[in-house]
Amino acid sequence: MQPERKRHGLVTRIWHWLNVVCVIVLFMSGLNISNAHRYLYWGNYGFEPADAWASVIRFPGWATIPGYYDLAAARDWHILMAWPFAFGLLVMWAAMLVSGHFWRDIRTTRREWKPAAIRRDIVQHLKLNFDHSSGQYNFLQKLAYGLVLGVFLPGMILTGLAISPGFEPSAPWLVDAFGGRQSARSIHFIFSWAIFAFFLVHVLLVILSGPIGQLRGMITGGTAGPEETP
Numbered sequence: 001m002q003p004e005r006k007r008h009g010l011v012t013r014i015w016h017w018l019n020v021v022c023v024i025v026l027f028m029s030g031l032n033i034s035n036a037h038r039y040l041y042w043g044n045y046g047f048e049p050a051d052a053w054a055s056v057i058r059f060p061g062w063a064t065i066p067g068y069y070d071l072a073a074a075r076d077w078h079i080l081m082a083w084p085f086a087f088g089l090l091v092m093w094a095a096m097l098v099s100g101h102f103w104r105d106i107r108t109t110r111r112e113w114k115p116a117a118i119r120r121d122i123v124q125h126l127k128l129n130f131d132h133s134s135g136q137y138n139f140l141q142k143l144a145y146g147l148v149l150g151v152f153l154p155g156m157i158l159t160g161l162a163i164s165p166g167f168e169p170s171a172p173w174l175v176d177a178f179g180g181r182q183s184a185r186s187i188h189f190i191f192s193w194a195i196f197a198f199f200l201v202h203v204l205l206v207i208l209s210g211p212i213g214q215l216r217g218m219i220t221g222g223t224a225g226p227e228e229t230p
Contacts, residue, residue, distance in 0.1 A: 009101065010221070016218055019088055022081045023199070025065060029075075031063055031064045033071060033075060036069075036071045042183050044182060082157075105136040121139045124138070152195050155188075156188065156192065
């Protein structure tokens with residue numbers, strides 16, 4: 001008798017909860033850092049509000065870490081969580097590639113990109129039918145996870161390094177790749193809110209699809225259905 005195959009592997013579950021903590025602390029400490037200068041620019045330099053492409057609101061203390069304005073403490077929290085955040089993502093990608101989880105469950109196929117297939121997937125989502133795919137994830141889920149794991153999270157790490165004063169002298173090419181230090185800061189800000197939007201949608205869909213079962217699966221691993229067996 002074959003052992004039950006877990007819907008979520010051990011590495012995935014550990015990374016998921018570690019990443020929740022890291023992202024929350026990084027986001028809230030980042031809001032505190034944003035309060036130090038609430039304007040965003042493109043290029044290498046930017047100081048004057050008149051040159052900014054966007055003006056950011058001042059975030060209240062309940063939304064920041066620490067709960068009062070303290071740039072030095074906020075940066076300490078940010079750096080503290082940046083290391084497990086980056087290392088955890090590296091381990092997660094290695095595990096996904098080695099185990100085949102990425103190729104089997106997240107990689108999209110050419111057939112899934114056909115307009116008719118995308119339209120059917122959207123219709124099923126609107127009907128709150130999230131298990132209409134033959135695999136572990138449907139197309140929209142694959143697309144969302146692919147963007148988060150392959151673009152937004154790595155982008156946060158790279159742009160974070162690009163705007164770090166201590167890192168910039170040793171890798172000026174990274175700053176240039178983003179079009180300048182202020183451009184990297186703007187992209188860092190955009191990606192952080194894209195991750196926040198994904199977080200809200202993710203929580204909403206978990207609630208709509210049965211939060212108890214979803215949480216139990218992400219804690220114990222759950223059991224994969226026969227259609228999810230490779």
